[in-house]
Each structure stands twice: as structure tokens, then as C-alpha cells.
Amino acid sequence: MACFTVPLAEAIIVTVVKKVVEKKERDSQVKCTKQSELVSANETGLSWSQKLSxxxxxxxxxxxxxxxEHIWHGEVVPWMPFLTAMNNPADIAPMLHEIATIGTSMAVFVTLIWIVMVLVADHKVKYISKNVKVEN
Amino acid sequence: MYLIFTAIAALVSTVIWYKNAPEDKYMLSTLSLIYWGATLMWFVDHVMAYLIEGGEFFEITLDATLLGVTVVLLGLLVWLIILLVKDPKKVFYKVLHSKR
Incomplete structure (x- = not known):
């Protein structure tokens, strides 16, 4: 009915967090450049802004x-109150239940997959930088 | 059916991205992540619906097939808009610069 609202809320929060992290990384990069402390990509690994993206x-x-998909099935409309379930008081409780169960599960599942992606990528970066050091 | 279509689109776009990696001139990583996001969410939706309501896991109807095609096209449209706005090849800059 409106399960995608939970991932939507998460997407908005993560986008804001990503912008803040990007700004912090840019600021710290400027500091490093000023102090002539350029660190190679292999030593720093993947940035958090990249992972959050x-x-x-x-x-x-x-x-x-x-x-x-929700517009296709007539569950979302481009006019107030946007969610068709809101028009019928009997549909509000099942809609909230669906948001709480399916919506939350979607957001949690996507985040878990992302955590696995980050762990694998970090492991790969460490493995590559170790091999580069051995070769040198 | 739309879960299958989106999953296929996610697999195909990932294979094409990997073939061209580490170069990402056409932002194919974005396209594959768009499809993967939808695939993961619909997978959860299908599993939950199957566990709670039962019935068939995949909805194989003409309506679901048309929705699948539309979803894949919308994914391509979203990616195209992002590509043209970000313009990683600086095509618009080069075109405008050459006209001056």
C-alpha cells in the first residue's frame, strides 16, 4: 500500500548524511594538501561518501x-492525500501495518546488503594494498 | 513478473558495468544500483506476501509483464536523466565551448 515510504525516509536521511560527510572529507582534503600530506588511494581505501553513495x-x-508500481496499482495518486488508503478509515490500519512490517523489512534488507558490500570492498582494498606493499 | 524483469535488468547492467570497469564513463554503476535497489525491495515484498498470504510467488499475468517492461524503461529514463545532468564526458561543455 505504501511500503516504499520507509526506504524513502531512509533515502532522505542517508542523502543528508552523505552531503555532510562529503563536506567533511573535502575540508580534511584541503587541510592535508596544505600540509603536503597527500596520502595515496591505496592507503586511505574507499571514502565514506563513496560508500554512502x-x-x-x-x-x-x-x-x-x-x-x-504503486501508481500502476492505484495505491498512490498525484493529489491529496496521495495514498488512496487514506480515503477509507478501514484501510488506514492495514496500511500502517504494511509500512511497519514490509517497509521496515525492505529498508533493513537493503541496508544489510549494503553493509556486506562495504565489508567486501574494504577487505578487497586491504588485500590489494597488502599485495602492493609486498611487491614493492 | 516485474521482479524477474528488474532482476534481469540488474544482472545485465552489472555485467556491462563490470566489462567496462574501472572506467564508468556512462555511469552504469548507477543504473545497476537503481535496478538492484528495486530488485531487493521487491524480493522482500514477494517473500513477505508469500509467507503471510500464500499463493504464487511470481505473478505471471499480462498486467505484471507490462508493469515489468515499464519499470525497466523508467529505470533507463532515470539513469539517462542523471547521465545528462552530471554529463561525465563533458559533452555539453565541449559542444557549447566549440560553438563560441
């Missing part, structure tokens, strides 16, 4: 395509 793209992509 994977999650934002997963969430926004899912939300946009799921929104289309």
Missing part, C-alpha cells in the same frame, strides 16, 4: 521504481 543509489532507485 552506493546506499543512496540503491535506496532512491528502489523507491522510484516501487513508486511507479
Amino acid at each position: 552506493w546506499l543512496t543509489r540503491l535506496l532512491w532507485g528502489g523507491v522510484v521504481l516501487l513508486a511507479l
